[in-house]
Amino acid sequence: MAENRASVYAEGVPCWVDAQLPDVDAGKRFYGELFGWGFEEAYGSSVWARLEGEPVAALAHKTDGRMPTVWTVYFATPDAQKTARRIQHAGGQVIMAPLPVGGAGTTVLAADPEGAVFGLWQPAGHPGFGVRHRPGAFAWAQLYARDTEAANTFYGHLFHEALFGPGAEPDFGRAPVGDVFPEVMPPHFLVHFGVEDCEATLGAVSRLGGRVQAGPFTASYGIVAVVTDNQGASFALLQR
Numbered sequence: 001m002a003e004n005r006a007s008v009y010a011e012g013v014p015c016w017v018d019a020q021l022p023d024v025d026a027g028k029r030f031y032g033e034l035f036g037w038g039f040e041e042a043y044g045s046s047v048w049a050r051l052e053g054e055p056v057a058a059l060a061h062k063t064d065g066r067m068p069t070v071w072t073v074y075f076a077t078p079d080a081q082k083t084a085r086r087i088q089h090a091g092g093q094v095i096m097a098p099l100p101v102g103g104a105g106t107t108v109l110a111a112d113p114e115g116a117v118f119g120l121w122q123p124a125g126h127p128g129f130g131v132r133h134r135p136g137a138f139a140w141a142q143l144y145a146r147d148t149e150a151a152n153t154f155y156g157h158l159f160h161e162a163l164f165g166p167g168a169e170p171d172f173g174r175a176p177v178g179d180v181f182p183e184v185m186p187p188h189f190l191v192h193f194g195v196e197d198c199e200a201t202l203g204a205v206s207r208l209g210g211r212v213q214a215g216p217f218t219a220s221y222g223i224v225a226v227v228t229d230n231q232g233a234s235f236a237l238l239q240r
Contacts, residue, residue, distance in 0.1 A: 008127050009076035011083075012159025014141045014171050015128030016074040016121050017191050018046070018058035019233050020067060027059045030208050030230050034201070035136035035193065043102050054130030056137045069232045071191040072109070073141040074119035075159060075172075076128065080106045083120055083158070087112075090154055098122070112154050114146050116187040132171075133194065139238045140192035140221055144177040144185070173221060180214050180226060190226065191235050198223050198239040205229075205237075 009015035021027045024047060028039050037049040037056065046060035062069060077083040080098040087110045088094055095117065096109035104126035111117050121128060132138045145151040151174045156163055163170050177185055195201040198216045202225055205212065209230030216225040222240040229235070 008078075008123055009129075010162055011075075011077055012155075012162030013076050014073050014138065015076040015123070016058070016119075016126075017071055017138055018060055018074075018119075019069075019071045019229075020060050020062040021069060021229075021231050021233065022062050022065070023231060024059050024061050026230060030210065031057075031059070033208055034204055037136065043104065051131060051136045054137075055126070056129060056131060070117075071189075071233055071235050072117065072119050073189050073191050074107070074121040074128075075162075077108075077120045077122050080108050080120050080122040084108050084110065086158060090157055092154065101126075112143075112187070113150065114187040116143055116145065116189055118189055135194045135196045137194055138191065139171070139194035139240070140236075141172045142190045142192065142219075142236070143172070143174045143187070144179070144181060144190065145174055145187045146177060148174045148176060180217070192224065192238040193235060195237045195239050198225050198237050201225075201237050202227065 019027060031037050031049060037051055039047045039049055042048045042058060046058050048055050049057040084094045084098060091113040093111045095111055098106050098108050100106050103124055105124045106122040108120035129138055143151055162168060177183060177187060202212055205227045210227050212225060212227050214226040216223050222238045225237045
C-alpha cells in the first residue's frame with residue numbers, strides 16, 4: 001500500500017536516495033522504463049524522479065570518474081551539524097561536511113566505522129520521499145556489514161528511536177556481507193525498490209542492459225533480487 005510522507009521524517013528514518021551516474025540521460029531511460037518514473041530538472045546537473053507526480057529519488061551526474069557509480073541512502077536529521085559530530089565521536093567519518101542544497105535542505109555524506117557510506121538529510125523545502133513502500137518507490141535499506149553487532153551499536157546510538165524506540169518500524173536492516181556477497185566485498189548499503197513481481201522485473205532489468213547479481217532469495221522482509229543498472233550502480237528489487 002502506498003504511504004505518503006509526513007511533513008518531515010523522524011530522525012534516523014531513510015528519507016531520500018540518489019544515484020551518482022556517468023550518464024544521467026541513460027539513467028533516465030533505464031529507470032523510467034523500469035519503474036515508470038518521470039523526471040524534472042533539479043539542482044545543478046541532477047534530476048528528480050517522480051512516481052505519479054511524487055518525488056522518489058534523484059539522479060546526479062558523477063563529476064569525478066574516480067567516484068563510484070552508486071545509489072546512496074539518506075537518513076533524516078533535524079540538525080546535520082550535530083549528527084555529523086556524533087558520527088565522528090562514534091568512530092565514523094564525515095566524507096562531505098554539511099552542505100546546503102539550494103532551499104531544499106542540507107546534506108552530509110558519511111561512513112560508518114567499517115566504511116559503509118550513507119547520507120544525512122536535514123530538510124528545508126524538500127522533506128524527502130513523497131511516496132514509499134510501494135512498487136517503483138523506496139522500500140528498504142539493507143546494510144551488509146562485517147560485524148552486525150558493531151553496526152547495531154553504532155546505528156543504534158546514532159538513530160536509537162527510529163531503530164529501537166517504542167513502536168519503531170524501521171526500513172533499515174543489517175546483515176553479514178557473506179549472506180549475499182563474496183566475503184571480500186566491502187561493507188555497503190543496498191537500496192531496495194518495491195516491485196509487484198520480482199521475476200518479471202528481472203527480465204526488464206536484463207532487457208534494459210542491467211544484470212542480475214544475486215537472487216531472487218527470501219529474506220525476513222520479502223523476496224529480494226540484487227541487480228545493477230546499465231551503468232553499474234547496484235540496487236535491489238523487493239517483492240512483499
